[in-house]
Amino acid sequence: MSQTEIIELKDQLNEWAGSQISIQKEENGDLDQINIQLDKATFEQRDAQDDYLGDHILLIHGKAYSMESEKPVKLPTVLYEIPIDGIEGIQLDSDLVTFKTQRGTYAINKMG
Template sequence: MTKFTNSKIKFLLQELNDWVGSEITIEKEERNDLDKNTLSLENVEIVKQVENEDDYVDPYSIELQGKGTVIQDGRKSTKLPLDSYELPLHELHSVEASSELLTVKTDRATYKLKK
């Protein structure tokens, strides 16, 4: 995927860029495991990942940049390890959007982003 012509990716980028400057919550559900993070969204960009033999790392992702936290056990929170959160682009199945909710489904997980 060298040219980002995929309409789902363009749509997702447009929606996320409209959210820059907002506090967002990101929920990732993967195999009955739910991760929850918050992020003060400062920038959005597509990044190419380092070449890796591990199939788990997608070659491209959308990087949500900003300071954030990981919410553990519904109450405790710790700082995100990096000032960013990555959404994989490989096998992007669907993107649904409303003014305050984005749902992104890939072959591995479902991401719900809320303003």
């Protein structure tokens, strides 16, 4: 994982601030999707207390909505954490960001 790549990823997401984004995560054959009205993206390094979170976290701040049912469901949190330990294959496009981590594969799409 390159610090420069992480900064570029965070900067790309921050260019989308004010827009709605869709985050798709595939982990162990399970696909989850969430939509967020993006406020900002930040990066945090910490000493993880468990293996699930990891030491390097990409934090997505905003108003979140789950798309598991036909109607969007507002979630009680406005902070989405993506553990980015072992991040690789970062692809940055104007409306799409994709990458893999030790935990799963992510696609973040700017919607409109």
